[in-house]
Amino acid sequence: MKTLIFSLFILLSSYSLHAQTGLKVGDKAPEFFAKNSDGKEINLKQLLKENKSVVLFFYRGQWCPYCNKHIKDLQDSLTSLSSKGAYVLGVTPETNESIAKTKGKTKASFSLISDREYKIMKAYKVDFVMEESLVSKYKGYGIDVAKNNGALDAVLPVPATYIIGKNGKIKFVQFDKDYKKRASISEIASLL
Incomplete structure (x- = not known):
């Protein structure tokens, strides 16, 4: 019985790790079409025709202080990044109502997309399903990820x-499973 439980644990752990590999430098960026929270059509191919580069970042939600700080830093540097030909775009699994809260907290004026079906997150290999124990822990802090995402499952x-x-x-x-670590603005700017 212990062997079976251990095998299941290893299988589930490897699935979780597999789902969180991210893409690598040199990979072709997956195309996507979406509407941002303002209803504007966003098309990666078109953005690349109109800009020198796209800074695409994924964030957990309006409840995450690390996400809000990163978004605020991007907003504070938006003029500088835009002057280098970059289009800044954020993707979250949260609803547009939660995105409005993010905008209120961070004053973000760039595009934010609600990836409600996780298509963009899956294409960029950044999605993961939260384990029930983690879901319960977050709920203990007053954070209902599934509700914020407008979904039945808790995906970040x-x-x-x-x-x-x-x-x-x-x-x-910049891909790090430690949610506290984010790409620095100086690092991003130096590569534009």
């Missing part, structure tokens, strides 16, 4: 940042 992205070049290839990746 690994907070990751990609810089996608005009050729559609990824030229920078």
Whole structure:
């Protein structure tokens, strides 16, 4: 019985790790079409035609202080990043109502997308399903991830940042399963 339980644990752990690999520098950035929280159509291919690069980042939600700080830092540097030809774009599994809370807290004026079906997160290999024990722990802090996502399941992205070049290839990746670590603005700016 212990062997079976251990085997299941290893299988589930490897699935969880498999789902959180991220993409690598040099990979072709997966295409996506979506509407941002303001209802504007967002198309990666079109963004790359109109800009030198796209800074694509994934964030957990309006309840995450590390996400809010990163978004505020991006907003504070938006003029500088835009002057280098970058289009800044954030993706979250949360609803547009939660995105409105994020905008209120951070004053973000760049595009934020609600990835309600997790298609973009899955394409960029940053999605993970929270274990029930973690869901319960978050609820103990007053955070209902599934409700914030407008979903039945609790799915979050690994907070990751990609810089996608005009050729559609990824030229920078910040991917760390430690949700406290984010790409620095100086690092992003130096690669634009």
